[in-house]
Amino acid sequence: TIAPVRKICCIGAGYVGGPTMAMIAKQCPDIQVKVVDINEARIAQWNSDTLPIYEPGLHDVVVESRGRNLHFTAEVDEAIAEADMIFISVNTPTKDFGVGAGRAANLEFIEKCARKIAEVSSGHKIVVEKSTLPVRTAEAVKAILSRASSGATFDVLSNPEFLAEGTAVEDLLAPDRVLIGGESEQAIQALVEIYANWVPRERLLTTNLWSSELSKLTANAFLAQRVSSINSISALCEATEADVDEVAMAIGTDSRIGPKFLKSSVGFGGSCFQKDILNLVYLCEFFGLPEVAEYWEQVVKMNDYQKQRFVHRIVRTLFNTVSDKKIAIWGFAFKKDTNDTRESAAIYICRDLLREKAKLCIYDPQVNPEQIRKDLAAVLKNGDSELSQASAQLLADNVEIVSDLKTASKDAHAIAVLTEWDEFATADFASIHDSMKKPAFIFDGRNVLKELPLAELGFEYHGIGFRR
Numbered sequence: 001t002i003a004p005v006r007k008i009c010c011i012g013a014g015y016v017g018g019p020t021m022a023m024i025a026k027q028c029p030d031i032q033v034k035v036v037d038i039n040e041a042r043i044a045q046w047n048s049d050t051l052p053i054y055e056p057g058l059h060d061v062v063v064e065s066r067g068r069n070l071h072f073t074a075e076v077d078e079a080i081a082e083a084d085m086i087f088i089s090v091n092t093p094t095k096d097f098g099v100g101a102g103r104a105a106n107l108e109f110i111e112k113c114a115r116k117i118a119e120v121s122s123g124h125k126i127v128v129e130k131s132t133l134p135v136r137t138a139e140a141v142k143a144i145l146s147r148a149s150s151g152a153t154f155d156v157l158s159n160p161e162f163l164a165e166g167t168a169v170e171d172l173l174a175p176d177r178v179l180i181g182g183e184s185e186q187a188i189q190a191l192v193e194i195y196a197n198w199v200p201r202e203r204l205l206t207t208n209l210w211s212s213e214l215s216k217l218t219a220n221a222f223l224a225q226r227v228s229s230i231n232s233i234s235a236l237c238e239a240t241e242a243d244v245d246e247v248a249m250a251i252g253t254d255s256r257i258g259p260k261f262l263k264s265s266v267g268f269g270g271s272c273f274q275k276d277i278l279n280l281v282y283l284c285e286f287f288g289l290p291e292v293a294e295y296w297e298q299v300v301k302m303n304d305y306q307k308q309r310f311v312h313r314i315v316r317t318l319f320n321t322v323s324d325k326k327i328a329i330w331g332f333a334f335k336k337d338t339n340d341t342r343e344s345a346a347i348y349i350c351r352d353l354l355r356e357k358a359k360l361c362i363y364d365p366q367v368n369p370e371q372i373r374k375d376l377a378a379v380l381k382n383g384d385s386e387l388s389q390a391s392a393q394l395l396a397d398n399v400e401i402v403s404d405l406k407t408a409s410k411d412a413h414a415i416a417v418l419t420e421w422d423e424f425a426t427a428d429f430a431s432i433h434d435s436m437k438k439p440a441f442i443f444d445g446r447n448v449l450k451e452l453p454l455a456e457l458g459f460e461y462h463g464i465g466f467r468r
């Protein structure tokens with residue numbers, strides 16, 4: 001029999017490893033939790049007052065256990081060696097080189113973790129895949145672990161994470177479900193008992209390893225598909241005077257469809273949806289299922305189309321030229337309540353507006369200006385190792401990053417709302433209108449200003465999926 005877990009190590013102190021382990025430490029005061037990372041700067045941030053990620057409520061959860069039964073450390077080997085259970089929560093980005101480039105997941109970091117665990121372990125340990133992985137990755141993890149020279153033995157579980165950024169603490173406190181896949185009933189039970197400290201048992205779902213691995217990619221594919229589906233309808237609404245929010249409400253009241261995740265937008269972003277769908281597409285091709293691959297790839301194509309459509313609408317409406325015109329960009333994060341910009345629609349919209357020679361003035365309440373410059377430089381490089389002279393010039397001359405909405409909007413020809421931050425709806429639109437060039441346009445990529453009397457103030461207002 002496997003003894004109850006007393007010591008946990010989590011490899012990877014990122015958006016997933018940090019919050020999930022802080023929640024386990026909070027709910028299980030008898031378990032010692034160590035979160036390790038090779039990135040020492042990140043570990044130092046977790047140990048400081050300014051955490052490396054912004055999530056509502058996270059600071060309190062971390063501070064409650066930090067130094068008691070929650071530790072962030074760069075001493076990777078030691079933490080692995082003493083743990084009974086090891087979570088692997090490292091990044092699994094899209095591969096950008098070699099076979100499967102642009103689609104397959106880069107499993108280099110996962111494999112390195114497995115090799116490190118094999119190298120420093122003794123006795124018996126449970127290894128938990130927390131990262132999002134292609135189905136059958138556990139096969140490779142098991143193959144590496146089973147050859148540990150020390151003779152250590154392992155059980156491997158899959159326990160994908162379903163938290164969304166911006167609501168990570170809420171999601172971890174009261175998850176819809178926790179999914180645990182494995183082969184050994186005892187190992188599964190060891191992990192079940194940890195979550196059972198705060199999650200009702202009927203929400204603890206157990207499956208075989210492969211179902212669990214595949215369910216994570218499938219869940220993200222279905223969620224992203226809903227966004228692409230409603231976004232495809234938004235284009236049709238704009239052509240027909242239907243209103244996409246009314247359509248979403250009308251279909252969402254059908255309990256079989258449900259109301260959530262039907263908010264039309266400038267396109268989904270975030271580190272995972274696109275990466276996970278492309279990975280699913282790659283897997284389908286790998287397993288000889290091109291029709292299935294093509295079906296899912298369309299979700300990403302529709303998302304790209306939605307972003308392009310938004311830029312085209314801005315350019316067309318601004319009399320077919322935005323060259324040398326100031327455009328205020330409201331929001332750069334991929335959704336509200338996070339400082340994360342990975343794959344944010346804003347990156348691509350800003351890139352395309354810069355290529356049209358617009359002058360951008362960007363404001364986001366949480367994203368660090370350095371990050372915005374880094375993201376824009378990366379996308380303007382377009383895969384090259386160096387930024388071209390012309391792109392460097394664009395970035396220097398045509399991008400300004402400011403710390404309030406008013407400055408962003410002063411003398412602007414248009415405002416483009418790209419993130420649904422709550423504070424945008426309560427801005428002082430009368431004085432913003434006064435300070436803008438006329439006609440003053442608003443392109444609301446999130447429909448968050450839709451209910452405001454902006455036309456009365458003199459704005460020409462455009463949203464997604466309706467016409468006025």
Ligand code: NAD
Binds near residue numbers: 112113
């Ligand atoms: P992240 O990039 O924020 O964090 C990963 C961390 O792992 C980094 O700090 C990196 O330094 C560290 N790392 C990489 N290799 C290491 C090694 N060999 N040893 C020690 N540390 C190492 O990534 P994330 O957003 O936390 O995502 C992690 C995984 O969880 C991914 O597979 C992702 O798809 C999945 N996921 C993410 C979210 C999300 O909201 N971000 C939600 C659910 C699932």
Ligand code: UGA
Binds near residue numbers: 262
């Ligand atoms: C998503 C999933 O919701 C999580 O369950 C999953 O764990 C996570 O991916 C992951 O695997 O990383 P996240 O990307 O953090 O979480 O945020 P979401 O709330 O899903 O939003 C993703 C994107 O879709 C955002 O850009 C958001 O603005 C957009 N979106 C979402 C819409 O445009 N419309 C909607 O109705 C919902």
